[in-house]
């Protein structure tokens with residue numbers, strides 16, 4: 257008797273496993289991943305509910321299954337875009353419409369067939385990815401078989417370094433090498449002037465003009481490309497994006513950038529460039545001498561906001577704070593994503609909340625979140641519309657200024673570098 261029970265139990269386990277394999281094989285076939293990923297590495301079983309109800313094609317259930325699959329099969333780079341997609345009501349409505357249309361057209365045939373259900377889910381996983389982030393499937397560092405999918409179809413990448421830095425600094429060289437290695441695409445750091453000194457002493461307008469000329473001269477940036485700005489480089493990147501006409505920026509990414517301005521500068525203690533800078537700073541934030549320096553372009557004293565509006569040599573225009581330039585709004589709405597990295601322990605960008613477009617309320621020390629500022633409430637740059645479309649990705653990193661690990665680059669940056 258006991259032996260029989262044992263055998264029965266064993267055969268049940270086997271058939272369940274076969275069922276799961278049929279299902280997972282279906283998912284991988286549907287997602288066109290069958291030759292790239294071993295179904296057995298996925299630890300996913302359809303719920304009992306699935307098996308009893310024969311895979312009801314209800315939209316809500318379908319979405320839950322999609323998410324479970326991405327989690328359990330460790331499709332990490334699918335998970336984030338899908339999560340983003342799910343937080344955008346508009347995009348979810350669009351996806352659901354597609355789903356209902358497909359159902360109406362009879363594209364959900366025999367759902368009692370577990371392999372078929374898997375295939376349909378797999379195909380929809382791909383469809384979702386396409387809607388959320390076309391490249392997201394290409395990269396996963398935990399499953400080498402998915403890495404094999406990475407090809408040179410990633411767009412070229414251009415990045416700008418931070419203040420007092422140069423493209424030849426080892427950290428920027430390493431950053432470029434890493435992206436090149438992971439994405440197999442063209443990556444370059446465009447230098448302005450002589451690097452470190454010019455980043456402080458050249459006005460933001462001059463920096464952006466020079467950058468624009470250099471970008472336009474590089475044949476790799478004639479088509480669509482992804483643009484990254486690190487720290488002050490984010491101001492340069494935004495300047496190039498908004499002022500350099502004819503460029504096709506796909507995703508714009510700022511990493512620890514003072515996009516709403518700064519009201520203090522970290523001390524600048526050594527060398528001639530610092531003494532010029534410090535002398536100019538003593539003349540006042542809105543003196544023409546200070547405005548003519550790189551950082552002068554984005555200094556914003558909340559106690560002199562009206563002076564800032566009048567005298568700011570760069571940021572007030574860039575942020576549409578003085579008057580609305582519809583072209584800027586149209587440009588932002590044309591982006592795939594605007595990804596903003598914020599570092600919780602940042603002591604270089606003051607206030608650090610600027611990295612997510614937060615800032616002090618005028619004449620006060622009250623910190624306003626990105627969605628409480630005049631800029632957002634009055635929709636100066638169309639951020640409300642971008643949010644409605646799920647185009648702004650606010651990424652929080654619990655570390656000091658621009659202190660990203662390789663894992664964080666993999667997880668939060670690579671997916672947006674298609």
Ligand SMILES: *[C@@H]1O[C@H](CO)[C@@H](O)[C@H](O)[C@H]1NC(C)=O
Nearest residue numbers: 624625626627628629632633
């Ligand atoms: C701002 O956004 C946060 C987080 O998304 C939300 O909790 C808060 O209610 C929003 N505030 C306003 C004024 O919309």
